[in-house]
Structure formats: C-alpha cells, structure tokens
Amino acid sequence: MTEEKKSTSKEKPSSEGRGTLFDKFLNGIETLGNKLPDPAMLFFILLVIVWVLSAVLSPIDFGEVHPRTGEELLVQNQLTGENLADFLANMVNTFVLFAPLGIVLVAMLGVGVAEHSGWIDAGLKKLLNFTPKMLLTPMLILIAIVSHTAADAGYVLVIPLGGVIFYAAGRHPLAGIAAAFAGVSGGFSANFIPSAIDPLLMSFTLEAAQILNPDMALNPINNWYFTSASCLLIVTVGWYITDKIVEPRLEGIEIDGDEDEMPQMESVTDRESRAFWWGFIAMIMGILGLVLWAYPADSALRGPDMVNPEIQSLVSFEAPLMQAIVPLIFVLLLIPGVVYGFVSGKYSSSKDMIDNMTKSMESMGYYIVMAFFCALFIDAFSKSNIGLLVALKGANFLQALALPGQVTIVGIILLSAFVNLLVGSASAKWALIAPIFVPMLMQLGISPDLTQAAYRVGDSVSNIITPLLPYFPLVVVFCQRYVKNTGIGTLISMMLPYALIFLVTWTIFLLVYWAIGIPLSFEAYYTYPAGG
Template sequence: MTAATPTSGVPVKQGWLNRSLNAIERVGNKLPDPAVLFALFMVAVWVISWALSDMVFTEIDPRSGQPIQIVNLLDGSSFAAFMAKMVNTFVTFPPLGVVLVAMLGLGVAEYTGFINAGLRSILSVTPKVLLTPVLIAVGILSHVAVDAGYVLVIPLGAVIFYAAGRHPLAGIAAAFAGVSGGFSCSLFIPSSLDPMLAGLTQASARLSSHPAAAEMLINPLNNFYFTSASAFVIILVGWFLTDKVIEPRLKQTQVDGDPATLPTMDALKPEERRGLRFAMLSILISVAALAATAYPETSAWRGTDGSLTHSTANLMQSIVGLIFILFLIPGVVYGYAAGTVKTHRDVVQGMSKAMSGMGYYIVMAFFCAQFIYAFGQSNLGALFAIKGAGALKEMALPMGVTLIGIILLTATVNLLVGSASAKWALIGAVMVPMLMELGVSPDFTQAAYRVGDSSTNIITPLMPYFPLIVVFCQKYVKSTGIGSLIALMLPFSVSFIVVWTCFLLLYWSLGLPLGIGSSYTFPALP
C-alpha cells in the first residue's frame, strides 16, 4: 500500500468562511434538541392562537366561505379535546408506522450481515478507473438501510482508496458525498426516507384550506423518478470534484496514522459468498412472484380503475410493506446460508436491535405529531398559507424563483437542525399549504425541499454523524478536525446546491414526471 506524501496534517485556514461556520456551530449548539423544539413550537402555537383568536381577518376560508377565524387552543374545550386526542394523534401520525415497519425488515438485513456483504461485494470488484463513481453510487444505495452508509460505506471508502494507492481522505470525501450529500437520491431503489417525507407532506397538505386538501393522498414514491435521475447528477459532480479538486489538494497532506491500526478491506469469506448467492436468488424469486401476481388485469394489487400506479392501488399502498418483505426475506436467507443466523430468535433479535435504535425518533415523532395537530386545529396554518399566497401573487415572482427560495431556506435551516423529518415537519407545515394556494403541488414542493436538505448535510457539525466522520479521518491523518472536514466537503456542498437546483428547474421545464402518482400543479384557488 502506498500513502500520500509531504507535510503533516490537514491545514485549517482561519478565513472568513471558517469564522462564519464556527459562529453557526456555536449558535447551533445552543439550540434545544429537536424534540424540545417541537414542544416549544407547540406552546408558541397555543399562545399565538390565544392572542389572535379575537382578531377579525378579511381573508376568506374556502372551506367555509367565511372569513378565517383563529381557534383559541387555550380555551377550556379546545385544550380538553387536545388532551383527549393526544394518544390517537401520536399513533396515527403518518410517518411513525411507516418508518418503524420499514426498519423491521431493513434491521434484519443489516443484523444478519446481508447489507454489509453486499456493499463489500460491489466495491471489491470495481475497476480502479471507476472507483470514485461506484463508491458514490454505493453511498447512495446505502440509503435503503437509513444510516448504515455512515458506519459502513464511509470507512470502507477510505480503505479501498488507501488500498488502491490513493489518498484515504479522498475516499472518505467521496463516500460522505454519496451517503449524506446525496441523501435525497434513490438509485432506482426506494428508501425509508421516501415514505417518511411523503407522510409528512400529506400531513402538511391537509393543513391547507383548499377544498381538495382533506382527501389528498401523497404517494410514497411521489419523487421517485426525480430522485433516481438526481443520483446520476450527484455521481457525476462528485466524481469530478473528487478526482480533479479534492485529491490534488490532498497531495500535500501526509497520511500519518499508525500503520498497525489502519484497516483493510477483508475479502468475502466462502460462507458470505454463499449467503449472497442465496440472498440474491431469494430477491429474484420474490420480485418475480410480485410481478406475476400483479400482471393479471384482475390482480388484487390493482386499484378499482385497474391501475397499478395510482395512489389508491393496493400495490402503491403496500410500498412500505414491500420494503419490509423484500429486505426481510434476503436478510433471513443470507443469515441462514452464511451462518450468521442460527434460529428464529436471531431474526427477532435483529428486529429488536433496529427498534432500539429508533427510540429517539419515536420521542421526536410524539412531539412533532402534537405540534402538527395543534398547528392544524388553530387555523394558523390556513391563515399563513392564504396570506403568504396573497403576498406571493402580488409579488408575481416566477415560480422558479420561489422554488429556489425554498431550496436556499432549507439548506440554511439544515445547518442548525440535522433531522430531515424534523426540518420538513417545520418547513412543510407552512410551505406546502401556501404553495398549494398558488397551484403548486405538494410533490413539487417536496422535491425542492429534498434538494436543499441534502446539499448542506456534509458541512454542518450539527449533523449527528459529523463527529464520527472526523474520527474516521483521524485514523489516517491525526490532525484532522471539524474545520478540516468542512474545508474538505465545502466544494461538494456548494456544487451540489447549484447544479442540483439547476437540474430541478430543467427537469421541471421539460415536464418530466417527478414520481409515481405525482404532479407539478395543483388546482389553484381563484
């Protein structure tokens, strides 16, 4: 193995950029936990609803044809109703069941080693010239296992680059760009993020005063075509930056980690190869069985209109269940074939481990659900949407400019709030209803959000896995710090947000489909 040459450590420039990022870090560290933020926002909604409940507004609520009225949530009857519905509000919160069910299957696949072996298999047979794009693509593919890419693909990226005689930090940068910078991409395989965001979008859409909002159903794959196409944009941009910008800069950065502690990429063992063969066979059989049962015109998977892709079709409503099954089956098959699973108790243990890691999300979901409910009951969302839509109509800004604003807003908030679902619950509750009033579909608004959400993941120290990436870097370059990693990833972040935004606008201008059962427009109010 060869290491990169000269000097010691990654230089950290104390310019205006680092000073600004340090200031953002200090401010961000002072913010409460997202769960507490939702609780505080809920209290704020209560107080604001009380303060505005006696005010008279001229805006007309299309649902009733009457001037909109803010409901005082601190009124005795309203508060009692809130408390009585608290449990139901939580258990019926759209993203909750979706995420937990998907994670049961994904958890088994990860626990048995199927995902680990599959990623190692892909990376081990990659030609050297395609090392960078394939590593970024694998980072994007890792999203099906939610956070598996952070703890698996990123350190493996350093290993395979180091083994190939390239700088290991370039491998970390490329993998980090795919896993986190391309977090909203889905390379032809749905991830648990898709139904999670769609569930939040549906909850936000139903806050709208639009007559059609109450019955609106958001397909979990409403951005699937766009996010799959976006994966190629991220791969190409990341490939160019890694090979032409990042790696040349790292030539002056010496690899000074302890050689005895530097990891190696273990080849797949015979039992792991056997497990992968049986697991892939089980996937083919499962997909073939699904296709065979869905093909007939009388298939139970179809909707009443015979469609397989309409949001009311059983197939579309079963996306989360299918994610569960299509990862559970190969995960179990791999486990038994590779010897990582001995009994059914090991499978249950995998599910239990996955659920134990969801404890924080469940806490956040509880407070998020209560905030969404209070926001909707107060009519504040409807008031903000109608007033915001009126202001945007008067400004007469091109829709493209409005979408760019959403992307930049999201990218900025992302520097302070790390959770994708937490940000979308906050931003979507206002932006989705407001743009529906202007005739923009929730699907299109969600697509704009996803661009902004991913682009700045890789430069915010508040992202939960950011310190872990610093530790990975320190195994190779001991002097690596937060500023070093930010400087390493900043070219990716800036390039992603510029190129990806342009791609979204081009995609829209060409009228290409965003996803299954989605649209760009929504019936605008007169």
C-alpha cells in the same frame, strides 16, 4: 471500529476556525445549532411556542380566505379549554398515528435482520471490490433518487446505508449519510421513474387550472422529462458538494460510535460469499413472485388510476402495492437476512433472528422519544393554521408584485422553499397555493405544467434543512450511530451547502431548460394556451 481508525480520527485537526468564509459560516451554524436543547426537548419547546403564538394571533383578522374551501382562514387558539382537552384525549393517537413512526419501525425490523445477520455487510464488501472509490458518491446519490419510487423507503433504507458504505470504504460515514439524504430528500423531485407523487400533484394543478379554464386537461406525468433530466443535475452537483465541501469539513470530527454497530473491512470468507448469493437469490425470487402477482390487469395489488378510475394502476395512491411498500421492504430484506444467517452459520435457531430484530429496535429508542414530541408539535402546528397563513400571505404578496414571467417563476421557487420549512407535506402545500399560482400564471401566458415544475424545485431543496421534516430526527439518530454528539446543528450545517447550491443551480437549470424549449414531458407545454 479498528484502533487504527480511532487514532487516525483523533490526529485530525479540528476544522473550527479555519478554512474559507463559507466554512466559518457553516461552523458557526453548527456551533449555534448544537447549543440548542436536545432535539426531543426542542420539539417540546416549539410545541409550547405554537400554543402561545396561536393564542396571541387568534383574535387577529388577517383578511385571508382559504383558496380551496372559500372559508375565512383564522389562527386557531390551541390554549382553549376545548383544544387542550382534545390534545390530551388524542395524544396517544397523535403519537401512534404519526406516519413516519410505523414506517420506520416496521422497515427497521427487516433491515435489522439483513444487517445484523451480516448479509448487508457481505454485500457491501462485494460492492466495494468492483466499484471505484471515486464513484461511490454519485452511485449512492443515484440510488437515493431512485428510492423516491418506493414512497419514503429511502429514508429508512438508503440513508443509513450511505453511512455504512462510506465507513466500509474508509471515508467519513456522515458524508455518506449527507449524500444519501441529499438524494432522497433534497432531490425529491428528481427521478426518471414516475411515482405516485406525480399524478397526485398534477391533480391539484389541474383543479387549480380549471378555475380559469373548466375544460383544461393535463398529462398525469406532466413534468417527467424535466424531473428525469434533473437527476443528472442532482447527481453531478451533489457529487461535487459531498467530495469537495462536506467531506473535507468532516475531517476533524471523530468517529466515536459503538464499534459493534459499524462494518469492518475483513474479507468475505468463501462460506459467507456463498451465503450472500443464496440470500440474494432468495430475494430475487421474492421480487419475481411479486412481479408475477402484480402483472395481471386484474391483480389485487392494483387500484383505480387517479386520472381514469376505470384503469387499474400499480402506482396510484389507492393501489395496495403502493400502500404495502414498507411491509414489502420488511419481507424482502427479512428473507435474504434469514437465508444468509443459516447458510453462513450465524443463525442456529429462529431465536437468533428475533435477537437481531430486538437489537434493531433497541437502536430506535431515542428516535421513538423524539418522534413522540415531534408528532405532538407537528399536529399542533397544523391545527393552529400558522403555517398555512404564512404560505397564503407569501403567495398573495408575490401575486401583488405582478413581476415578469421568469422572475415570478423564481419567486415561486423561493416561496415554495421557504414555506417548505413550515409545512412539510408536498401535496398539502401545493393544494393550498396552487389555486393562487396556477391561474395567476395562466393569465401571464405560463402553463400549469411549468408552474408545477417550479413548485417542485422549491419544495425539494429545503427539505434537508428543516427540523419539521418528519424524518429529520431519524437522520440525526443515524448520524449518532457514528458520532455520538451529533445534534441538529451538525446535520443542518452538513446539509446547508446542498440546500443552497441545489436552490441556485436547479433554478438556473429550469430557466435554461425553459429557454431552450426542451419539453417538460409529452403533452406538456410552457405557454398557455398551448402553443400560444
């Protein structure tokens, strides 16, 4: 970090106590949130709270039946001798098998080589040479949205790059992280490229619809037109929030991270430029080889399609290509990083590459500690059934109100957004509440396609403000790279404007989209029966 940047950030006045009422509200959220214990300790405290609550609530009969299994849904006491023994016996597996942990560490090995060798830095400087500064925000959000196609790749690749891009452009890096996080997670259901999540959610929708109509059939990408159109909304609204609300609030926050970890704005030398293009060509050759491998109908990278198992698909969850996304990120970033390192003269032996990987893992130490406690908490919360019980109670309450169709759609969005604070997995939540919502709205004349679209809106907008999101601690670590005292409160206060404004604008967008009658997708309908 240059001395000029250091002094500039120190001269900026604190935003505390000034600005609009909304600014003061966000400042209060940040202050309150940052008074919470260290994130790792907070997850431990939440674990203890879940244990106690599960013991208190377990004797109570809430009168709920699991809609998928038909069994009585009870809170499971996690303080019984049997469950505590199971907790201790499986503690290592709970941590090691915590899904984000392996994804983050493997991907960061490749990112570390590409970053610390200088290839990413050189590429960003070239990008900034021809990208207008005012268009950096929408470009970043659009890239974040497209990253949904590659499963959770956006969390470990696009979000940290958001900070790097903004810092290199002379803007506050936390604003870049916030914009990327908003696109990757807050706009999770906005994407013009179909991904594996589309047929997965549809499969639960179809199963729920067949409760009422056993002959029901649905298009696997039954929300594609709507999710594609939603990209324009998320990019536009996210652009406004970042530049007009979030970044101005960050003016008083000093950038005090490790200077060696941040990109500098020195010009790219001829040798570095040549090394960058050789690395880029090597990566393109790797991608081309992957395309040629995946293209044949009988490619080993294909798997059975979820809707028609006789078809071999590249985007089904069973496809090896989808399961290999993170290793592919590792390889496709490792290749250009190594090529750049040797061509630019940064590398003199393979040890330099290993040193870059080691440096990348050193920066992940704090995340690993947080992930340990986070994994234990999420596992206990899931086993206790507390989150599922809240979801069912909310769904049944909404059903009992018997509201008009449009109001019920808004209710589904709000309930989904709330339940998302407690149950992270999009498919797990939909598997639970789809059997309630889908048949209920079919009887009101609303199609399963529209009900699913409403769920996807609610499921996306609150991702960015829930510490229960498995990648939330990772985003905190990315922020601490630039502002050392970043806490949960800082991140929530940054992301709250996105969550609230996305919730309102996306809900209105769906209602207007519905009122105009723009198709949700091909062979997807608003009414049930179709055309009714």
